Amino acid sequence: MRINQIKKSLSNSTFLIPTLLFFFFAVMYPFFSGFNIAFTNWDGISPKGEFIGLNNFINIFHDPDIIRPIRISVEYALLNTFFINLVALILALGVTNAYRGRTIHRMIFFMPTALSSVLAIFIWNYIYGEVLPEIFGISNPIASMSTVIPAATLITVWGGCGVAMVIYIAALSSVPTEMYESAKVDGANAMHRLFKITLPLIMASFTINITINFTSSLSSTGLFLVATGGGPAGSSESMGLYIYNNLFIYNRAGYGQALAYLFLLIVVISGVVLSTIFRKREVEM
Amino acid sequence: MTARGNVGKWFMVAAMWLLAIVFIAPFYIAIVTSLKSPAESALSGISLPQVLHFENYVEALKMSSFFLALKNSLIFTIVSVILIVFCSSSAAYIIARNLNKRYYRFWEKIFLAAIMLPFEVIMIPTYKFLYEVDLINTLAGAIMVKVGLSIPFAIFMYIGFIKSIPRELEESAKIDGAGPIRTFWQIVFPLLQTITSSLIALQMMWTWNDFNVSLILLQKDAVKTIPLQQFIFFGQYTSNFNLAFASAIVSMIPIYLFFGIAQKYIVSGLTAGAVKG
Incomplete structure:
Protein backbone atom coordinates (compact mmCIF):
# COMPACT_ATOMS: atom_id res chain seq x y z
CA MET A 1 0.00 0.00 0.00
CA ARG A 2 2.70 2.43 1.04
CA ILE A 3 4.83 1.58 -1.95
CA ASN A 4 1.83 2.04 -4.20
CA GLN A 5 1.27 5.48 -2.77
CA ILE A 6 4.86 6.52 -3.29
CA LYS A 7 4.69 5.19 -6.84
CA LYS A 8 1.54 7.19 -7.42
CA SER A 9 2.94 10.46 -6.13
CA LEU A 10 6.10 9.86 -8.17
CA SER A 11 4.12 9.41 -11.35
CA ASN A 12 1.98 12.43 -10.47
CA SER A 13 5.17 14.48 -10.16
CA THR A 14 6.29 13.49 -13.63
CA PHE A 15 3.18 15.29 -14.88
CA LEU A 16 3.90 18.44 -12.90
CA ILE A 17 7.69 18.70 -13.05
CA PRO A 18 8.12 20.09 -16.59
CA THR A 19 5.57 22.80 -15.86
CA LEU A 20 7.03 23.64 -12.48
CA LEU A 21 10.53 23.92 -13.97
CA PHE A 22 9.46 26.48 -16.55
CA PHE A 23 7.24 28.28 -14.09
CA PHE A 24 9.96 28.40 -11.48
CA PHE A 25 12.68 29.81 -13.71
CA ALA A 26 10.50 32.16 -15.73
CA VAL A 27 8.12 33.46 -13.07
CA MET A 28 8.78 32.49 -9.47
CA TYR A 29 12.53 32.94 -9.32
CA PRO A 30 12.46 36.36 -11.04
CA PHE A 31 9.52 37.44 -8.91
CA PHE A 32 11.25 36.69 -5.62
CA SER A 33 14.82 37.50 -6.64
CA GLY A 34 13.45 40.86 -7.73
CA PHE A 35 13.32 41.82 -4.05
CA ASN A 36 17.07 41.29 -3.94
CA ILE A 37 17.40 43.83 -6.74
CA ALA A 38 14.92 46.26 -5.23
CA PHE A 39 17.02 46.42 -2.05
CA THR A 40 20.16 47.43 -3.99
CA ASN A 41 21.36 50.37 -6.05
CA TRP A 42 22.06 48.09 -9.04
CA ASP A 43 22.41 50.19 -12.21
CA GLY A 44 21.50 47.46 -14.70
CA ILE A 45 25.02 47.28 -16.18
CA SER A 46 27.57 46.27 -13.53
CA PRO A 47 27.41 42.69 -12.20
CA LYS A 48 25.62 43.68 -9.01
CA GLY A 49 24.72 46.60 -6.81
CA GLU A 50 25.20 47.44 -3.13
CA PHE A 51 22.61 46.68 -0.51
CA ILE A 52 20.80 49.90 0.40
CA GLY A 53 17.89 48.52 2.40
CA LEU A 54 14.53 50.13 1.89
CA ASN A 55 15.96 53.26 0.28
CA ASN A 56 14.47 52.57 -3.15
CA PHE A 57 11.03 52.14 -1.65
CA ILE A 58 11.40 55.32 0.38
CA ASN A 59 12.69 57.21 -2.66
CA ILE A 60 9.48 56.45 -4.53
CA PHE A 61 7.75 58.92 -2.22
CA HIS A 62 10.37 61.58 -2.94
CA ASP A 63 10.42 61.02 -6.70
CA PRO A 64 8.96 64.16 -8.32
CA ASP A 65 8.47 62.21 -11.58
CA ILE A 66 6.48 59.35 -10.10
CA ILE A 67 3.00 60.85 -10.35
CA ARG A 68 3.24 61.43 -14.06
CA PRO A 69 3.67 57.79 -15.22
CA ILE A 70 0.92 56.67 -12.84
CA ARG A 71 -1.39 59.38 -14.15
CA ILE A 72 -0.56 58.53 -17.76
CA SER A 73 -1.19 54.81 -17.24
CA VAL A 74 -4.46 55.37 -15.42
CA GLU A 75 -5.67 57.90 -17.99
CA TYR A 76 -4.83 55.56 -20.85
CA ALA A 77 -6.34 52.54 -19.08
CA LEU A 78 -9.61 54.39 -18.42
CA LEU A 79 -9.88 55.69 -21.99
CA ASN A 80 -8.86 52.41 -23.57
CA THR A 81 -11.17 50.27 -21.44
CA PHE A 82 -14.12 52.57 -21.99
CA PHE A 83 -13.75 52.83 -25.76
CA ILE A 84 -12.77 49.21 -26.42
CA ASN A 85 -15.88 48.04 -24.59
CA LEU A 86 -18.18 50.67 -26.08
CA VAL A 87 -17.05 49.98 -29.64
CA ALA A 88 -16.93 46.20 -29.13
CA LEU A 89 -20.45 46.18 -27.71
CA ILE A 90 -21.80 48.26 -30.60
CA LEU A 91 -20.09 45.97 -33.11
CA ALA A 92 -21.34 42.84 -31.33
CA LEU A 93 -24.92 44.16 -31.15
CA GLY A 94 -24.65 45.03 -34.84
CA VAL A 95 -23.28 41.78 -36.22
CA THR A 96 -25.67 39.61 -34.17
CA ASN A 97 -28.53 41.06 -36.25
CA ALA A 98 -29.62 39.13 -39.32
CA TYR A 99 -28.46 41.07 -42.41
CA ARG A 100 -26.40 40.39 -45.49
CA GLY A 101 -22.72 41.04 -44.86
CA ARG A 102 -22.61 40.34 -41.14
CA THR A 103 -20.18 37.43 -41.55
CA ILE A 104 -17.72 39.52 -43.49
CA HIS A 105 -18.15 42.39 -41.02
CA ARG A 106 -17.36 40.10 -38.11
CA MET A 107 -14.19 39.06 -39.93
CA ILE A 108 -13.18 42.65 -40.72
CA PHE A 109 -13.65 43.82 -37.12
CA PHE A 110 -11.61 40.89 -35.85
CA MET A 111 -8.82 41.23 -38.43
CA PRO A 112 -6.68 43.83 -36.63
CA THR A 113 -6.31 41.55 -33.58
CA ALA A 114 -3.95 39.34 -35.57
CA LEU A 115 -1.45 42.17 -36.05
CA SER A 116 1.50 42.66 -33.75
CA SER A 117 1.42 45.93 -31.83
CA VAL A 118 4.47 47.07 -33.81
CA LEU A 119 2.64 46.74 -37.12
CA ALA A 120 -0.57 48.35 -35.89
CA ILE A 121 1.35 51.28 -34.45
CA PHE A 122 3.42 51.71 -37.57
CA ILE A 123 0.35 51.90 -39.80
CA TRP A 124 -1.36 54.38 -37.49
CA ASN A 125 1.71 56.55 -37.08
CA TYR A 126 1.68 56.94 -40.83
CA ILE A 127 -2.05 57.71 -40.83
CA TYR A 128 -1.56 60.29 -38.09
CA GLY A 129 1.48 61.85 -39.68
CA GLU A 130 0.58 61.82 -43.37
CA VAL A 131 -3.01 60.80 -44.09
CA LEU A 132 -5.07 62.72 -41.51
CA PRO A 133 -3.23 66.00 -42.20
CA GLU A 134 -3.92 65.44 -45.90
CA ILE A 135 -7.67 64.73 -45.49
CA PHE A 136 -8.63 66.93 -42.55
CA GLY A 137 -5.76 69.38 -42.50
CA ILE A 138 -5.00 68.69 -38.83
CA SER A 139 -1.56 68.34 -37.30
CA ASN A 140 -0.20 64.98 -36.17
CA PRO A 141 -2.22 64.09 -33.02
CA ILE A 142 0.34 61.64 -31.66
CA ALA A 143 3.09 64.27 -31.72
CA SER A 144 1.22 66.69 -29.49
CA MET A 145 1.29 66.50 -25.70
CA SER A 146 -2.42 67.13 -25.29
CA THR A 147 -3.62 64.48 -27.75
CA VAL A 148 -0.94 61.77 -27.54
CA ILE A 149 -2.89 59.55 -25.11
CA PRO A 150 -6.20 59.66 -27.02
CA ALA A 151 -4.27 59.04 -30.26
CA ALA A 152 -2.52 56.02 -28.74
CA THR A 153 -5.89 54.82 -27.44
CA LEU A 154 -7.41 54.88 -30.91
CA ILE A 155 -4.66 52.50 -32.10
CA THR A 156 -5.37 49.94 -29.40
CA VAL A 157 -9.14 50.27 -29.73
CA TRP A 158 -8.80 49.46 -33.43
CA GLY A 159 -6.36 46.64 -32.70
CA GLY A 160 -8.02 45.22 -29.60
CA CYS A 161 -11.77 45.55 -29.70
CA GLY A 162 -12.13 42.42 -31.86
CA VAL A 163 -11.32 40.23 -28.86
CA ALA A 164 -13.89 41.96 -26.65
CA MET A 165 -16.39 41.81 -29.52
CA VAL A 166 -16.03 38.05 -29.80
CA ILE A 167 -16.72 37.68 -26.07
CA TYR A 168 -19.78 39.95 -26.28
CA ILE A 169 -21.08 38.04 -29.31
CA ALA A 170 -20.86 34.78 -27.35
CA ALA A 171 -22.71 36.37 -24.42
CA LEU A 172 -25.37 37.92 -26.65
CA SER A 173 -26.10 34.67 -28.43
CA SER A 174 -26.70 32.97 -25.07
CA VAL A 175 -29.56 35.36 -24.22
CA PRO A 176 -32.76 33.34 -24.77
CA THR A 177 -34.83 34.76 -27.66
CA GLU A 178 -38.11 34.10 -25.83
CA MET A 179 -37.26 36.96 -23.51
CA TYR A 180 -37.22 39.39 -26.43
CA GLU A 181 -40.44 37.97 -27.82
CA SER A 182 -42.35 38.41 -24.57
CA ALA A 183 -40.89 41.89 -24.07
CA LYS A 184 -42.05 42.83 -27.57
CA VAL A 185 -45.54 41.58 -26.76
CA ASP A 186 -45.48 43.75 -23.64
CA GLY A 187 -44.70 46.72 -25.87
CA ALA A 188 -41.05 47.34 -24.90
CA ASN A 189 -39.14 49.24 -27.61
CA ALA A 190 -35.63 48.45 -28.78
CA MET A 191 -33.94 50.75 -26.25
CA HIS A 192 -35.92 49.25 -23.40
CA ARG A 193 -35.05 45.73 -24.50
CA LEU A 194 -31.38 46.66 -24.68
CA PHE A 195 -31.16 48.26 -21.24
CA LYS A 196 -33.65 46.11 -19.35
CA ILE A 197 -32.93 42.67 -20.82
CA THR A 198 -29.78 42.40 -22.91
CA LEU A 199 -27.26 44.39 -20.89
CA PRO A 200 -28.19 42.96 -17.46
CA LEU A 201 -28.03 39.43 -18.86
CA ILE A 202 -24.55 39.85 -20.34
CA MET A 203 -23.10 41.50 -17.22
CA ALA A 204 -20.66 38.59 -16.74
CA SER A 205 -18.95 39.46 -20.01
CA PHE A 206 -18.61 43.08 -18.86
CA THR A 207 -16.84 41.85 -15.74
CA ILE A 208 -14.33 39.82 -17.70
CA ASN A 209 -13.74 42.32 -20.52
CA ILE A 210 -13.46 45.40 -18.35
CA THR A 211 -11.23 43.76 -15.76
CA ILE A 212 -8.89 42.31 -18.38
CA ASN A 213 -8.79 45.46 -20.51
CA PHE A 214 -8.16 47.74 -17.56
CA THR A 215 -5.41 45.71 -15.92
CA SER A 216 -3.65 44.98 -19.20
CA SER A 217 -3.83 48.62 -20.33
CA LEU A 218 -2.34 49.70 -17.03
CA SER A 219 0.73 47.65 -17.88
CA SER A 220 1.09 48.91 -21.43
CA THR A 221 4.78 49.31 -22.24
CA GLY A 222 5.35 48.31 -25.84
CA LEU A 223 2.62 50.58 -27.16
CA PHE A 224 4.24 53.76 -25.87
CA LEU A 225 7.79 52.62 -26.50
CA VAL A 226 7.03 51.93 -30.16
CA ALA A 227 4.48 54.66 -30.85
CA THR A 228 6.10 57.61 -29.13
CA GLY A 229 9.15 56.47 -27.18
CA GLY A 230 7.41 58.11 -24.20
CA GLY A 231 7.28 61.52 -25.84
CA PRO A 232 6.63 64.24 -26.60
CA ALA A 233 8.54 65.43 -23.53
CA GLY A 234 7.63 62.41 -21.40
CA SER A 235 3.90 62.96 -21.86
CA SER A 236 3.34 59.30 -22.74
CA GLU A 237 5.86 57.61 -20.46
CA SER A 238 3.56 54.99 -18.92
CA MET A 239 4.27 53.04 -15.71
CA GLY A 240 5.65 50.08 -17.65
CA LEU A 241 7.80 52.28 -19.83
CA TYR A 242 9.11 54.13 -16.75
CA ILE A 243 10.22 50.78 -15.29
CA TYR A 244 11.80 49.81 -18.62
CA ASN A 245 13.61 53.15 -18.85
CA ASN A 246 14.93 52.77 -15.31
CA LEU A 247 16.61 49.55 -16.43
CA PHE A 248 17.90 50.49 -19.87
CA ILE A 249 18.10 54.30 -19.96
CA TYR A 250 18.29 55.84 -16.49
CA ASN A 251 20.55 53.07 -15.08
CA ARG A 252 18.53 52.75 -11.91
CA ALA A 253 17.47 49.11 -12.15
CA GLY A 254 17.17 48.69 -8.37
CA TYR A 255 14.81 51.63 -8.17
CA GLY A 256 12.93 50.37 -11.24
CA GLN A 257 12.32 47.04 -9.53
CA ALA A 258 10.98 48.73 -6.39
CA LEU A 259 8.62 50.61 -8.70
CA ALA A 260 7.63 47.32 -10.32
CA TYR A 261 6.25 46.03 -7.01
CA LEU A 262 4.35 49.26 -6.39
CA PHE A 263 2.99 48.90 -9.90
CA LEU A 264 1.89 45.31 -9.20
CA LEU A 265 0.03 46.56 -6.15
CA ILE A 266 -1.85 49.10 -8.27
CA VAL A 267 -2.74 46.47 -10.89
CA VAL A 268 -3.92 43.91 -8.32
CA ILE A 269 -6.01 46.43 -6.36
CA SER A 270 -7.71 47.81 -9.45
CA GLY A 271 -8.36 44.29 -10.76
CA VAL A 272 -9.96 43.19 -7.50
CA VAL A 273 -12.02 46.38 -7.14
CA LEU A 274 -13.28 46.27 -10.73
CA SER A 275 -14.23 42.61 -10.68
CA THR A 276 -16.06 42.97 -7.34
CA ILE A 277 -18.02 46.00 -8.57
CA PHE A 278 -19.15 44.22 -11.72
CA ARG A 279 -19.68 40.79 -10.15
CA LYS A 280 -22.24 42.34 -7.80
CA ARG A 281 -24.33 43.48 -10.74
CA GLU A 282 -24.33 40.12 -12.51
CA VAL A 283 -27.70 38.41 -12.89
CA GLU A 284 -28.00 34.66 -12.70
CA MET A 285 -29.71 33.26 -15.78
CA MET B 1 -44.43 50.13 -36.72
CA THR B 2 -42.93 47.89 -39.38
CA ALA B 3 -42.02 50.90 -41.52
CA ARG B 4 -40.19 52.43 -38.58
CA GLY B 5 -38.52 49.09 -37.85
CA ASN B 6 -37.35 48.92 -41.45
CA VAL B 7 -35.87 52.41 -41.38
CA GLY B 8 -34.11 51.51 -38.12
CA LYS B 9 -32.69 48.36 -39.62
CA TRP B 10 -31.60 50.13 -42.80
CA PHE B 11 -29.81 52.71 -40.68
CA MET B 12 -28.15 49.99 -38.60
CA VAL B 13 -26.88 48.10 -41.66
CA ALA B 14 -25.55 51.33 -43.19
CA ALA B 15 -23.74 52.12 -39.93
CA MET B 16 -22.16 48.66 -39.86
CA TRP B 17 -20.88 49.06 -43.42
CA LEU B 18 -19.43 52.44 -42.52
CA LEU B 19 -17.68 50.97 -39.48
CA ALA B 20 -16.35 48.11 -41.58
CA ILE B 21 -14.85 50.62 -44.02
CA VAL B 22 -13.23 52.52 -41.14
CA PHE B 23 -11.79 49.28 -39.75
CA ILE B 24 -10.36 48.14 -43.05
CA ALA B 25 -9.06 51.55 -44.17
CA PRO B 26 -5.67 51.18 -42.41
CA PHE B 27 -5.05 47.95 -44.35
CA TYR B 28 -5.93 49.72 -47.58
CA ILE B 29 -3.52 52.54 -46.80
CA ALA B 30 -0.76 50.07 -45.93
CA ILE B 31 -1.20 48.17 -49.20
CA VAL B 32 -1.36 51.18 -51.53
CA THR B 33 1.59 52.86 -49.82
CA SER B 34 3.69 49.73 -50.19
CA LEU B 35 3.16 49.89 -53.97
CA LYS B 36 3.91 53.57 -54.55
CA SER B 37 7.07 55.56 -55.07
CA PRO B 38 8.02 58.11 -52.39
CA ALA B 39 7.12 60.99 -54.71
CA GLU B 40 3.70 59.54 -55.35
CA SER B 41 2.81 59.00 -51.69
CA ALA B 42 4.06 62.49 -50.86
CA LEU B 43 1.37 63.74 -53.24
CA SER B 44 -1.40 61.73 -51.59
CA GLY B 45 -1.50 59.02 -48.95
CA ILE B 46 -4.83 57.56 -49.97
CA SER B 47 -4.84 57.55 -53.79
CA LEU B 48 -4.31 54.35 -55.73
CA PRO B 49 -0.80 53.87 -57.14
CA GLN B 50 -0.28 54.93 -60.79
CA VAL B 51 2.32 52.24 -61.41
CA LEU B 52 2.74 49.23 -59.14
CA HIS B 53 6.20 49.52 -57.61
CA PHE B 54 6.82 45.90 -56.73
CA GLU B 55 10.52 46.68 -56.47
CA ASN B 56 9.71 48.13 -53.01
Missing part, protein backbone atom coordinates in the same frame (compact mmCIF):
# COMPACT_ATOMS: atom_id res chain seq x y z
CA TYR B 57 9.14 44.57 -51.88
CA VAL B 58 12.35 43.24 -53.36
CA GLU B 59 14.36 45.99 -51.75
CA ALA B 60 12.62 45.76 -48.38
CA LEU B 61 13.31 42.04 -48.21
CA LYS B 62 16.96 42.61 -48.97
CA MET B 63 17.41 45.37 -46.41
CA SER B 64 15.45 44.15 -43.45
CA SER B 65 17.02 40.67 -43.21
CA PHE B 66 13.47 39.42 -43.25
CA PHE B 67 14.28 35.75 -43.71
CA LEU B 68 16.56 35.58 -40.70
CA ALA B 69 13.84 37.15 -38.56
CA LEU B 70 11.26 34.80 -40.09
CA LYS B 71 13.40 31.81 -39.13
CA ASN B 72 13.83 33.13 -35.58
CA SER B 73 10.11 33.83 -35.25
CA LEU B 74 9.25 30.33 -36.51
CA ILE B 75 11.60 28.64 -34.04
CA PHE B 76 10.51 30.86 -31.16
CA THR B 77 6.81 30.33 -31.86
CA ILE B 78 6.70 26.64 -32.74
CA VAL B 79 8.99 25.41 -29.96
CA SER B 80 7.22 27.59 -27.38
CA VAL B 81 3.75 26.42 -28.38
CA ILE B 82 4.73 22.73 -28.38
CA LEU B 83 6.22 23.09 -24.90
CA ILE B 84 3.24 25.09 -23.62
CA VAL B 85 0.79 22.42 -24.77
CA PHE B 86 2.93 19.51 -23.58
CA CYS B 87 3.54 20.93 -20.11
CA SER B 88 0.23 22.56 -19.34
CA SER B 89 -2.02 19.74 -20.56
CA SER B 90 -0.33 17.14 -18.39
CA ALA B 91 -0.01 19.44 -15.37
CA ALA B 92 -3.64 20.54 -15.67
CA TYR B 93 -4.71 16.89 -15.87
CA ILE B 94 -3.03 15.94 -12.63
CA ILE B 95 -4.28 19.09 -10.89
CA ALA B 96 -7.86 18.72 -12.14
CA ARG B 97 -8.02 15.09 -11.03
CA ASN B 98 -6.62 15.79 -7.55
CA LEU B 99 -8.45 18.94 -6.54
CA ASN B 100 -9.53 17.21 -3.34
CA LYS B 101 -5.89 17.43 -2.20
CA ARG B 102 -4.54 20.60 -0.69
CA TYR B 103 -1.21 20.46 -2.56
CA TYR B 104 -2.86 20.51 -5.98
CA ARG B 105 -5.37 23.17 -4.98
CA PHE B 106 -2.39 25.28 -3.94
CA TRP B 107 -0.88 25.05 -7.40
CA GLU B 108 -4.22 25.78 -9.03
CA LYS B 109 -4.44 29.02 -7.02
CA ILE B 110 -0.84 29.98 -7.81
CA PHE B 111 -1.34 29.53 -11.55
CA LEU B 112 -4.60 31.46 -11.43
CA ALA B 113 -2.86 34.36 -9.69
CA ALA B 114 0.05 34.23 -12.14
CA ILE B 115 -2.28 34.87 -15.09
CA MET B 116 -2.71 38.42 -13.81
CA LEU B 117 1.01 39.04 -13.27
CA PRO B 118 2.20 41.73 -15.71
CA PHE B 119 5.54 40.95 -17.33
CA GLU B 120 6.79 44.43 -16.35
CA VAL B 121 6.90 43.30 -12.72
CA ILE B 122 9.51 40.63 -13.41
CA MET B 123 11.14 42.27 -16.41
CA ILE B 124 14.27 43.54 -14.59
CA PRO B 125 15.01 40.35 -12.57
CA THR B 126 14.35 38.17 -15.63
CA TYR B 127 16.83 40.21 -17.64
CA LYS B 128 19.40 39.95 -14.84
CA PHE B 129 18.84 36.23 -14.33
CA LEU B 130 19.21 35.36 -18.03
CA TYR B 131 22.27 37.57 -18.17
CA GLU B 132 23.87 35.67 -15.28
CA VAL B 133 23.19 32.22 -16.75
CA ASP B 134 24.30 33.35 -20.21
CA LEU B 135 20.93 32.85 -21.84
CA ILE B 136 20.44 36.47 -22.79
CA ASN B 137 20.19 36.99 -26.56
CA THR B 138 19.47 33.31 -27.15
CA LEU B 139 16.24 31.86 -28.50
CA ALA B 140 16.44 29.15 -25.83
CA GLY B 141 16.29 31.75 -23.05
CA ALA B 142 13.41 33.63 -24.66
CA ILE B 143 11.52 30.37 -25.23
CA MET B 144 11.97 29.36 -21.60
CA VAL B 145 10.57 32.68 -20.41
CA LYS B 146 7.71 32.73 -22.90
CA VAL B 147 6.68 29.17 -21.98
CA GLY B 148 6.80 29.92 -18.25
CA LEU B 149 4.73 33.06 -18.72
CA SER B 150 2.15 31.37 -20.96
CA ILE B 151 1.66 28.20 -18.93
CA PRO B 152 -0.69 29.66 -16.26
CA PHE B 153 -3.37 30.69 -18.76
CA ALA B 154 -3.09 27.38 -20.64
CA ILE B 155 -3.38 25.39 -17.40
CA PHE B 156 -6.43 27.39 -16.39
CA MET B 157 -8.10 26.63 -19.74
CA TYR B 158 -7.22 22.92 -19.56
CA ILE B 159 -8.39 22.49 -15.97
CA GLY B 160 -11.80 23.92 -16.84
CA PHE B 161 -12.11 21.53 -19.75
CA ILE B 162 -10.78 18.40 -18.02
CA LYS B 163 -13.25 18.83 -15.15
CA SER B 164 -16.06 18.23 -17.65
CA ILE B 165 -14.61 14.92 -18.90
CA PRO B 166 -15.90 11.80 -17.09
CA ARG B 167 -13.30 9.61 -15.43
CA GLU B 168 -14.71 6.25 -16.57
CA LEU B 169 -12.38 5.90 -19.55
CA GLU B 170 -9.31 6.44 -17.39
CA GLU B 171 -10.58 3.93 -14.83
CA SER B 172 -11.04 1.25 -17.45
CA ALA B 173 -7.60 1.95 -18.90
CA LYS B 174 -6.18 1.53 -15.42
CA ILE B 175 -7.91 -1.84 -15.09
CA ASP B 176 -6.35 -2.87 -18.41
CA GLY B 177 -2.99 -2.18 -16.78
CA ALA B 178 -2.00 1.05 -18.53
CA GLY B 179 0.24 3.33 -16.45
CA PRO B 180 -0.82 6.91 -15.74
CA ILE B 181 1.46 8.43 -18.36
CA ARG B 182 0.20 6.13 -21.11
CA THR B 183 -3.38 6.65 -19.93
CA PHE B 184 -2.99 10.38 -20.21
CA TRP B 185 -1.32 10.59 -23.60
CA GLN B 186 -3.28 7.77 -25.26
CA ILE B 187 -6.72 8.22 -23.77
CA VAL B 188 -7.19 11.62 -22.13
CA PHE B 189 -5.10 13.88 -24.37
CA PRO B 190 -7.01 12.97 -27.56
CA LEU B 191 -10.22 13.90 -25.75
CA LEU B 192 -8.84 17.39 -25.15
CA GLN B 193 -8.60 18.08 -28.88
CA THR B 194 -11.09 20.98 -28.92
CA ILE B 195 -9.34 22.96 -26.24
CA THR B 196 -5.88 21.98 -27.49
CA SER B 197 -6.56 23.37 -30.96
CA SER B 198 -7.93 26.60 -29.50
CA LEU B 199 -4.90 26.97 -27.27
CA ILE B 200 -2.48 26.22 -30.09
CA ALA B 201 -4.15 28.89 -32.24
CA LEU B 202 -4.20 31.52 -29.48
CA GLN B 203 -0.67 30.87 -28.28
CA MET B 204 0.66 30.81 -31.84
CA MET B 205 -0.84 34.24 -32.43
CA TRP B 206 0.31 35.68 -29.12
CA THR B 207 3.82 34.22 -29.31
CA TRP B 208 4.28 35.22 -32.94
CA ASN B 209 3.29 38.79 -32.06
CA ASP B 210 5.17 38.87 -28.76
CA PHE B 211 6.99 42.12 -28.24
CA ASN B 212 7.72 42.53 -24.52
CA VAL B 213 9.71 39.35 -23.93
CA SER B 214 11.71 39.61 -27.14
CA LEU B 215 12.38 43.31 -26.56
CA ILE B 216 14.13 42.58 -23.28
CA LEU B 217 15.76 39.26 -24.08
CA LEU B 218 16.55 39.27 -27.81
CA GLN B 219 18.62 42.36 -28.48
CA LYS B 220 21.17 40.96 -30.95
CA ASP B 221 20.43 41.01 -34.67
CA ALA B 222 21.06 37.28 -35.05
CA VAL B 223 18.19 36.33 -32.72
CA LYS B 224 15.62 39.04 -33.48
CA THR B 225 12.06 37.98 -34.18
CA ILE B 226 9.86 39.70 -36.78
CA PRO B 227 8.12 42.23 -34.51
CA LEU B 228 11.45 43.30 -33.05
CA GLN B 229 13.26 43.45 -36.35
CA GLN B 230 10.43 45.60 -37.71
CA PHE B 231 10.58 47.89 -34.73
CA ILE B 232 14.22 48.58 -35.63
CA PHE B 233 13.58 48.69 -39.38
CA PHE B 234 10.70 51.16 -39.08
CA GLY B 235 12.82 53.35 -36.86
CA GLN B 236 15.53 53.50 -39.53
CA TYR B 237 13.30 54.00 -42.57
CA THR B 238 10.96 56.77 -41.51
CA SER B 239 12.17 58.64 -44.57
CA ASN B 240 11.05 55.89 -46.93
CA PHE B 241 7.59 54.80 -45.87
CA ASN B 242 7.08 52.81 -49.05
CA LEU B 243 9.87 50.38 -48.26
CA ALA B 244 8.77 50.12 -44.64
CA PHE B 245 5.21 49.36 -45.70
CA ALA B 246 6.37 46.76 -48.20
CA SER B 247 8.19 45.05 -45.37
CA ALA B 248 5.10 45.41 -43.14
CA ILE B 249 2.88 43.76 -45.74
CA VAL B 250 5.34 40.89 -46.21
CA SER B 251 5.34 40.23 -42.49
CA MET B 252 1.53 40.23 -42.45
CA ILE B 253 1.42 37.37 -44.97
CA PRO B 254 2.36 34.60 -42.51
CA ILE B 255 0.01 36.03 -39.85
CA TYR B 256 -2.98 36.12 -42.15
CA LEU B 257 -2.24 32.76 -43.77
CA PHE B 258 -2.33 31.27 -40.30
CA PHE B 259 -5.30 33.40 -39.30
CA GLY B 260 -7.32 32.15 -42.29
CA ILE B 261 -6.91 28.58 -41.06
CA ALA B 262 -7.11 29.18 -37.33
CA GLN B 263 -9.57 32.04 -36.84
CA LYS B 264 -12.33 29.61 -35.84
CA TYR B 265 -10.15 28.13 -33.08
CA ILE B 266 -8.95 31.54 -31.90
CA VAL B 267 -12.54 32.72 -31.52
CA SER B 268 -13.65 29.57 -29.69
CA GLY B 269 -10.59 29.74 -27.44
CA LEU B 270 -11.27 33.35 -26.46
CA THR B 271 -14.90 32.55 -25.80
CA ALA B 272 -14.09 29.48 -23.69
CA GLY B 273 -11.54 31.47 -21.68
CA ALA B 274 -14.03 34.27 -21.01
CA VAL B 275 -16.84 31.94 -19.99
CA LYS B 276 -14.62 30.08 -17.53
CA GLY B 277 -13.22 33.30 -16.07
